[in-house]
Amino acid sequence: MEYFRRTNSFFAAAFVLLLAVGLMAPNWFSYLTTISLAKALVVIGLVILLRAGLVSFGQGLYYCLGGYSVGIAGHYLQWTDGFLVLLIAMVVSGIVAAILGLLLCRYREIFFAMLTMAFSMILYGILVKSVGLGSTDGFNIHSVSFFGWEPGTDKLGLIVYFLACLAALIVAVLMHRYFHSPVGFAGEAIRENEIRVEYLGVSPNRIIFSKYILAAVLAGAGGGLTALASGHVDPEMAYWTTSGEFVFVALLSGTAHVAAVFIAAFLFEIIRTYAFDLAPYNWQMILGATLLLIIFFLPKGLWSIFTIRRAGGGVK
Amino acid sequence: MDTLLVILVDGIVYSSWLFLVAAGLTLVYGVMKILNMAHGSMYAIGAYSAASFVGWYFSADYVPWASYFFFIGCALAGGVIAGLLVERGVLRLMYGSDEVVMILVTYGVLLILEDVTKLIWGVDAYFAYQPYGLLGRTKVMGITFANYDLYLIGVSVTVGALMWYGLNRTRNGKMLRAVIHDREISMAMGINVTRTFIITFVLGSALGALAGGLTAPALSVVPGIGIEIIILAFAVVVIGGLGSVEGAAVGAILVGISRAIAVHTFPEIELFVIYGVMALVLSVRPRGLFVTATARKI
Amino acid sequence: MSVILKTKNLSKSFGAVTAAANINVEIHEREIVGVIGANGAGKTTFINMVTGYLKPSAGEIDFRNRNILGLSPRHITKIGISRSFQVPQLFSELTALENIVIAHRLMKANRLEVQAPLKTQSAVDAARGSLAEFGIADYAEAQVTALPQGTRKLLDIAMAMAGSPDLLLLDEPTSGVAMEEKFPLMDTVMEAVKRSRAACLFVEHDMEIVARYTDRVLAFYDGHIIADAPTEEALSNKEVREYVIGTELHREKEGKEERTYVESP
Numbered sequence: 021m022e023y024f025r026r027t028n029s030f031f032a033a034a035f036v037l038l039l040a041v042g043l044m045a046p047n048w049f050s051y052l053t054t055i056s057l058a059k060a061l062v063v064i065g066l067v068i069l070l071r072a073g074l075v076s077f078g079q080g081l082y083y084c085l086g087g088y089s090v091g092i093a094g095h096y097l098q099w100t101d102g103f104l105v106l107l108i109a110m111v112v113s114g115i116v117a118a119i120l121g122l123l124l125c126r127y128r129e130i131f132f133a134m135l136t137m138a139f140s141m142i143l144y145g146i147l148v149k150s151v152g153l154g155s156t157d158g159f160n161i162h163s164v165s166f167f168g169w170e171p172g173t174d175k176l177g178l179i180v181y182f183l184a185c186l187a188a189l190i191v192a193v194l195m196h197r198y199f200h201s202p203v204g205f206a207g208e209a210i211r212e213n214e215i216r217v218e219y220l221g222v223s224p225n226r227i228i229f230s231k232y233i234l235a236a237v238l239a240g241a242g243g244g245l246t247a248l249a250s251g252h253v254d255p256e257m258a259y260w261t262t263s264g265e266f267v268f269v270a271l272l273s274g275t276a277h278v279a280a281v282f283i284a285a286f287l288f289e290i291i292r293t294y295a296f297d298l299a300p301y302n303w304q305m306i307l308g309a310t311l312l313l314i315i316f317f318l319p320k321g322l323w324s325i326f327t328i329r330r331a332g333g334g335v336k
Numbered sequence: 337m338d339t340l341l342v343i344l345v346d347g348i349v350y351s352s353w354l355f356l357v358a359a360g361l362t363l364v365y366g367v368m369k370i371l372n373m374a375h376g377s378m379y380a381i382g383a384y385s386a387a388s389f390v391g392w393y394f395s396a397d398y399v400p401w402a403s404y405f406f407f408i409g410c411a412l413a414g415g416v417i418a419g420l421l422v423e424r425g426v427l428r429l430m431y432g433s434d435e436v437v438m439i440l441v442t443y444g445v446l447l448i449l450e451d452v453t454k455l456i457w458g459v460d461a462y463f464a465y466q467p468y469g470l471l472g473r474t475k476v477m478g479i480t481f482a483n484y485d486l487y488l489i490g491v492s493v494t495v496g497a498l499m500w501y502g503l504n505r506t507r508n509g510k511m512l513r514a515v516i517h518d519r520e521i522s523m524a525m526g527i528n529v530t531r532t533f534i535i536t537f538v539l540g541s542a543l544g545a546l547a548g549g550l551t552a553p554a555l556s557v558v559p560g561i562g563i564e565i566i567i568l569a570f571a572v573v574v575i576g577g578l579g580s581v582e583g584a585a586v587g588a589i590l591v592g593i594s595r596a597i598a599v600h601t602f603p604e605i606e607l608f609v610i611y612g613v614m615a616l617v618l619s620v621r622p623r624g625l626f627v628t629a630t631a632r633k634i
Numbered sequence: 635m636s637v638i639l640k641t642k643n644l645s646k647s648f649g650a651v652t653a654a655a656n657i658n659v660e661i662h663e664r665e666i667v668g669v670i671g672a673n674g675a676g677k678t679t680f681i682n683m684v685t686g687y688l689k690p691s692a693g694e695i696d697f698r699n700r701n702i703l704g705l706s707p708r709h710i711t712k713i714g715i716s717r718s719f720q721v722p723q724l725f726s727e728l729t730a731l732e733n734i735v736i737a738h739r740l741m742k743a744n745r746l747e748v749q750a751p752l753k754t755q756s757a758v759d760a761a762r763g764s765l766a767e768f769g770i771a772d773y774a775e776a777q778v779t780a781l782p783q784g785t786r787k788l789l790d791i792a793m794a795m796a797g798s799p800d801l802l803l804l805d806e807p808t809s810g811v812a813m814e815e816k817f818p819l820m821d822t823v824m825e826a827v828k829r830s831r832a833a834c835l836f837v838e839h840d841m842e843i844v845a846r847y848t849d850r851v852l853a854f855y856d857g858h859i860i861a862d863a864p865t866e867e868a869l870s871n872k873e874v875r876e877y878v879i880g881t882e883l884h885r886e887k888e889g890k891e892e893r894t895y896v897e898s899p
Contacts, residue, residue, distance in 0.1 A: 130435050134371065134567070205732070205735075205752045208727075215719075221741055227746075301451060308444040308447030308451075311447065312445075315433075316429065319437075
């Protein structure tokens with residue numbers, strides 16, 4: 021369709037570029053890119069919620085569920101097909117979100133933030149105590165196959181990288197359309213004025229419920245991809261710091277464009293990798309300070325640097 | 337019968353602790369409409385301050401009994417300093433932002449404070465068991481319990497009583513309640529909001545630190561002890577209703593007793609009980625027991 | 635003409651305060667009704683009850699012979715009752731055009747689409763048409779926060795009319811609008827209302843406006859309706875003159891039109 025042509029061509033070009041880079045780049049680079057693409061999926065879910073005015077401090081819940089779904093399917097059930105396990109990860113996340121969403125969709129602001137955080141910490145607590153699932157150490161995922169073909173360990177990284185690129189492309193195209201759709205705008209409308217939305221004949225709670233599930237499914241996919249790429253899952257995926265990093269990336273990218281999320285996630289992953297090595301005890305402090313600076317100086321995220329203020333736009 | 341008594345005692349001890357942990361959070365929210373994510377860090381700072389003081393004090397061979405006042409004082413001092421720095425250094429710049437932005441701001445503060453505590457106290461565990469051991473144990477009706485737990489109950493009740501008295505019977509407290517009730521009107525009436533905010537935040541931080549300091553002798557103080565506190569405190573506070581001190585007390589008792597029952601009957605579900613009570617209350621009263629959800633005036 | 639809205643003994647009390655007592659009202663198709671009364675007389679409470687925002691303590695509400703008591707605002711909106719607000723309820727960070735496009739799309743869809751764009755050419759054209767109808771087309775691209783008060787009021791009403799309601803309830807359409815803009819604003823609104831063939835009930839403090847635009851007047855005093863009659867008759871009613879118009883005149887003389895300027899959070 022005409023409406024999305026420019027952005028779609030941009031996504032397609034980026035996809036081709038990523039594939040080409042993957043074939044040439046060293047392993048550590050494609051691994052890092054895979055992880056940042058996977059995390060970007062989670063953050064896009066968070067951005068969907070942010071656009072509706074909601075901050076979830078608990079997307080780690082679904083990131084972790086997705087990862088463990090892939091792990092349990094492969095490790096305990098011997099279902100190894102990459103596509104199948106990713107689908108399972110998304111379905112499991114979606115189902116859990118549909119249950120928790122019944123309570124959560126009635127809440128906004130700090131309640132929503134804290135309750136989502138509490139739920140993710142419950143999963144963390146359960147996993148830490150589950151000896152069968154490796155407690156705090158988690159467990160490894162050994163074999164992954166694609167339609168019966170099992171790539172060797174030397175090739176697996178690249179295959180998962182391609183898979184991540186494909187997932188990213190699909191999500192980027194669909195979510196860009198979603199942002200511009202009536203439901204997408206309904207989110208912004210809810211953020212701005214729920215009473216008006218209600219008086220336009222639409223239930224804010226139902227819209228939020230659907231967005232929460234969508235965000236969870238995306239997070240599940242991201243967690244599943246991360247599990248496939250790293251070959252390992254542990255409870256840390258549900259820990260508050262993981263969820264907090266997603267929030268951080270979402271604020272960094274802002275909510276203006278899907279593409280910004282991928283850029284922010286990639287930047288974050290690179291900085292994290294180095295900063296973590298250089299200053300393991302100062303990493304959170306750097307994050308926190310940057311967060312405050314973003315909120316203070318760039319409340320609409322990095323993307324706001326690139327966009328010119330709309331004509332007639334008032335001062336906020 | 338014995339089990340029942342044990343459950344009751346455990347429940348009351350845990351409730352007292354929960355109340356201490358949650359009181360500062362709800363006070364700060366009530367007055368400032370800020371859900372302070374860094375409350376857990378205040379707890380950690382209090383615990384570290386107390387633990388390092390206890391370590392020094394007992395190695396120096398002073399009168400052991402005096403330590404009970406000093407280590408609490410140390411925890412409080414840690415909380416006051418940290419609270420003052422956070423309020424003047426960061427929060428002050430952000431007043432007027434909406435609640436979601438403030439939660440992100442305090443989240444940033446939490447991240448910073450987590451590392452600051454690591455920089456100051458390192459990552460090794462601190463032990464401050466002396467005050468706990470020193471009080472010994474008592475055997476009543478066939479059950480033994482640590483006297484330190486009685487001390488904890490005592491402090492918690494004292495804090496609760498002081499808060500109640502302060503808020504209901506003193507001039508400043510009445511002003512605080514006015515701000516809790518209607519911030520805009522209070523401002524219009526000439527209540528000095530800047531001062532109120534500083535005092536409230538410092539008080540809230542000090543309460544968090546006090547809870548940490550009192551807990552320090554009962555466990556090993558390690559990095560990351562603060563974070564579970566904030567979620568737990570939120571669960572307790574939200575049961576009663578955010579911003580309500582009475583609510584925090586009721587929430588603490590509900591959660592404390594429920595947890596004790598779980599621990600002594602089905603220990604596996606301990607974690608669920610805490611949040612289960614919260615979910616149950618919220619599904620009936622969406623804003624907690626002491627707060628009624630009101631429709632916005634249009 | 636047939637009755638579309640009928641309330642029977644509608645009452646609302648908040649604790650010990652009675653905000654509305656035994657309100658019996660009938661609104662006919664395409665009728666223009668003015669509602670007058672001092673602040674706190676129960677006018678907004680009445681609108682809030684009819685649109686489902688407040689649950690009445692007692693009484694019944696029928697819309698087109700259907701009991702609508704207990705329905706949610708969104709349900710009531712869907713079956714043809716819309717309202718505007720004393721303080722315009724808009725999407726502040728979006729443009730005027732986006733506000734209208736969203737209103738059109740949300741009102742008309744039974745299921746909201748998740749992949750098709752919101753701003754299709756036809757939707758945007760329709761929205762521009764609607765802005766033009768209300769004389770605010772020049773502000774299409776402006777963010778709501780930058781709009782003058784009168785324009786906000788018009789936008790709020792335009793959004794209420796997006797779903798082509800059968801009954802339109804306007805809560806003080808001219809409050810907060812400069813004196814000299816009131817008549818042009820009401821001209822615009824009333825033309826749009828007449829064209830849409832909706833019945834309209836509006837709350838108004840200015841008796842000249844009430845006299846010019848309405849067929850019938852409901853006068854509220856202390857939660858009760860003290861007069862329900864054709865405009866001229868109602869405005870010359872002794873009780874109305876004493877309890878409603880008298881206080882309005884008094885208020886105008888003192889020159890302090892009270893407005894509740896509570897900006898939505």
